[in-house]
Amino acid sequence: MDTRFLESLLAVIDHGSIAAAAQTQALTPAAVSQRIQVLERELGRTLLERKANASGPSAACRDLLPAMRRLVQQAQNLRRAADPGLARGVFRLGAISTMLTAEIPKLLPELRDSAPGLELQITPGTSVALYEAVRAGELHAALIVTPPFPLPFGLQQHPLRREPLRLLLPEGHPARTAEAAFDDLPLIAYDPESWGGQIAARYLADHGVTPQVLCALDSLEVISDLVASGIGAALVPDWAGLQGAHPLPDGAAYQRHLVLLTPATPERAAAQQAILRSLLSSRPDG
DSSP states (O other), rough: OOOHHHHHHHHHHHSSSSSHHHHHHHHHHHHHHHHHHHHHHHHOOEEEESSSSSSEEEEHHHHHHHHHHHHHHHHHHHHHHHGGGGOEEEEEEEEEEHHHHHHHHHHHHHHHHOOOTTTEEHHHHOOOHHHHHHHTTOOOOEEOHHHOSSSTEEEEEEOOOOOOOEEEEOOOOOOOSSSHHHHHHOOEEEEETSHHHHHHHHHHTTTTTOOOOEEHHHHHHHHHHHHHHHHOOOEEOOTTTSOOEEEEETTTGGGEEEEEEEESSHHHHHHHHHHHHHHHHTTTTT
């Protein structure tokens, strides 16, 4: 049964005539009459008592009215739930630190315009922790490094950004390869236990570079500050706030992929779609 036809029937009942209902629905009176005739055939009941200039519900229709109104309301709610522009309520979004500074400031004004009824509740964290929070249903979505393993059933990821590996050196240092840099300076390591740090560790292993490790941490902003102080060098992804890093000869083969991780069948589908659209529209090629 087409709920739009039920909407036409309810419009006739609420406005007292087929002509008035047609005007409110931007249809012709003939189209409204045809919809009601289809309903009468489907239900096997006369639904309207027609008079010269007015129409009202039949006795059978009056018995069915509560169920009809519930069905129409449910259909309207479903359409609203699927419309990103009508997304409302709190949406719990996780984000790693570089996405907090690079994407959230652009995302918020985009959402204010495209989904003004949506409120973001933002949770910072590591990719591993945020992944587990989405998987457990504690977050609706998360901006993270793509997991280094196939996603389990029930999760999906939406690609956002690729960041090739770069060599970060103190200002003025002449090295342009990892070998030359770490012959002279200790490594301020992007934590090899983190998903992003595993990429840098793999680069060093593939190239046979075994630097002295000064420290390891999962904060690219702090790593950048430590390198700027002159106490070491680092291999880091080309995140949005990175400055002064040098390309590696094959750094593009060692990329950090950033994604929006979501449930495959989200409970907040419209809100998720509004966020994804806003994220993609803020990309240079969006």
